[in-house]
Amino acid sequence: GAVVSQHPSRVICKSGTSVKIECRSLDFQATTMFWYRQFPKQSLMLMATSNEGSKATYEQGVEKDKFLINHASLTLSTLTVTSAHPEDSSFYICSALPTANTEAFFGQGTRLTVV
């Protein structure tokens, strides 16, 4: 199956700093990638849809100025958590749909801890 690589897998940062998470599709091109956040023992909540070459589409309630998404190429999307606070600590996961009616391929996830 297709491979999506996410980096870093774990990151600890100080409150007020920014953190960038990368999501790469290794063996296919993804015009669209998705960013999810998952709190412990909860579901994956869609944050935004990342579109190559255009602005991301954010879900209701997600602050676009806090969670900056850039999809500069067909194989790379980045999520930057700006001015991170402890409540931003979570598991962030990206995914890509190579075609509409196939499985979504997920990155390994990034465990963000803000101290």
Next chain:
Amino acid sequence: GQSLEQPSEVTAVEGAIVQINCTYQTSGFYGLSWYQQHDGGAPTFLSYNGLDGLEETGRFSSFLSRSDSYGYLLLQELQMKDSASYFCAAILNTGGFKTIFGAGTRLFVKA
């Protein structure tokens, strides 16, 4: 709003069969997928239904009824390693495709 409902927990014994149900209320529904997630890991794909009916993949099967906005995942010959969270996920086409997830069902398999 868009939502998927599934039971929060299910417990079964090794070797048994378990069914996890999922009902959905969505617009732009395209298909239903199922994912497995172990603690600390990323979701892994199990099955997809684009059409009504049953899809079988080894020990796992999934069913969809669009008219009832309902689907289920059937796990047979349960093994201890099947203990995990299972999510139903709807692929939606609302001017672009995206996937939204149910709250997840925690499956406990006992010896």
